[in-house]
Amino acid sequence: MGLTSETTVYVMAALAAVSVALLVWWWPRFARQGLLQVLGRLVALGTTQVVIIAAFACWLNSSYQFFGSWGELFGHVETAPVGVTQAGDYGGTGTVNGVAVKGALVQPATDEQLSRVSGLPTGPAAVNGRVESVKVIGRRTGVVDPAFVYLPPQYFQKAYQRQRFPVIVALSGYPGSIFNLAQYLRVSQTAGTLQKSGQMQPTIMVMIRPTIAPPRDTECVDVPGGPQTETFLAKDLPDALKSAYRVGHDASAWGVMGYSSGGSCALQLTMRDPHVFTTAAALSPDYKVKDDATTGNLFGNGPERIERINSHDLMWRLKHLPVPDVSVLVAESKHGERGYPQTQAFIKAVRAPMRVVSIQPEHGSHNFPTWVQEMPPALKWMNQQLTFPQDVVPRHHKKKGVVVADPQKPGHDPLRADGPEPTPTTRTRR
Known part of the structure; x- marks a missing residue:
């Protein structure tokens, strides 16, 4: 399941609902006196709150796309192949x-x-x-x-x-x-x-x-x-x-x-x-x-x-x-x-x-x-x-696997496979 997918949001919402239901169901058993019961109440409350917050965070991230994947969330960034x-x-x-x-x-x-x-x-x-x-x-x-x-x-x-x-x-x-x-x-x-x-x-x-x-x-x-x-x-x-x-x-x-x-x-x-x-x-x-x-x-x-x-x-x-x-x-x-x-x-x-x-x-x-x-x-x-560029893409002719710039274009350099560098405009509208 992707981090931003609707399936993830639905699963987390379902887990939150189940957590609340289990908390209500098991709460009478935690009402007794004793260290284990107190710890049980704390764990049950803490787990339910964490799941609810996680479900809300997943919904928020799915809506606004803060992080696109689990890897991004945990700091694993893709590098160039x-x-x-x-x-x-x-x-x-x-x-x-x-x-x-x-x-x-x-x-x-x-x-x-x-x-x-x-x-x-x-x-x-x-x-x-x-x-x-x-x-x-x-x-x-x-x-x-x-x-x-x-x-x-x-x-x-x-x-x-x-x-x-x-x-x-x-x-x-x-x-x-x-x-x-x-x-x-x-x-x-x-x-x-x-x-x-x-x-x-x-x-x-x-x-x-x-x-x-x-x-x-x-x-x-x-x-x-x-x-x-x-x-x-x-x-x-x-x-x-x-x-x-x-x-x-x-x-x-x-x-x-x-x-x-x-x-x-x-x-x-x-x-x-x-x-x-x-x-x-x-x-x-x-x-x-x-x-x-x-x-x-x-x-x-x-x-x-x-x-x-x-x-x-x-x-x-x-x-x-x-x-x-x-x-x-x-x-x-x-x-x-x-x-x-x-x-x-x-x-x-x-x-x-x-x-x-x-x-x-x-x-x-x-x-x-x-x-x-x-x-x-x-x-x-x-x-x-911004200036609308006056330079244009060089016209090329391909022949037997060789790229040759348009010979009619001024500044043609036959030693450059990609043709002459376009002349940048210096006109700027302010």
Whole structure:
């Protein structure tokens, strides 16, 4: 039985009901005086409470997909399979253990979670788009992280067959999952509606969790001697997506957003890695990464610990380091969320060339209804910042097993099997 399956929930509910019934049935026998009877009452009460709590936890996890498997719950994280080879050309295919896949660094995954998401596009992909369930494999970190990828209708249309697309990476909070992003934050559904109505340019949406070593909350930190979360999100993830999808190569086509700790991660990535992400939207973020019971020691020990802590304190960075040329959006309710004063301080601390805008509802809470309300304006604002890539996928001709780039394309290098590197655009709409 899978951790998130309905069967597990029903079995645990049945065990809880049986435990309560047995407690009632056997209680008269424990009512006598004596040490054994007292111990029996304590054991019976404790067992019944544990089973009831476990049943409720299973139901809650099944509804919100905090942990996708028993292995994740107990900290056993999947690692990259042996023999992974990168695709020969962008958007092509490779093989892993003899099985053809769409890019070796992005592999097909089961649709168990995706099948439970409502409102996803159906019918012809060239008309309505498509959401894919995949596994992203970190070439540097060895991390294997599940993801949903929304591809707009234009991605499948002949007129766009050589066109690259901008990308927005959506990050869940802790201990959230990609299911939460798809079902409760409505990332792909909202983006699809905005794009169909012309309020947003065709954009690939990638839903992924920053929790790469569950159940530990690693935030967006490369932990000394531990999980390398920032490396995975800032290096492995873009490389994997570029190997499997027609996405822009220039940072001006890449944005990242998230809610709660995912929003904090979006700000961290954009300010620390502006050569990867130039735009961020953070819904109810924090502005400093701290150690707590869920994170453990994120910054290591020794003389470099303070330096690592400061580097992940965004207010410290704004005061002491050069300001990156990026655009960020922060969202926080004036009443109902405790982070409003910190958000105001962050806005005041931002200086050129960095740009900041905000969404500040009068009332709201740290929950999905508030973030869903903020999603459309956040996505429309990100759309205005991201550049629709001007570079295109090189046209190739295959002859007797040799891949040759289009000789009419400027910059053709016959020594490169994958053709010339596309020239990134430098135009950015602000």
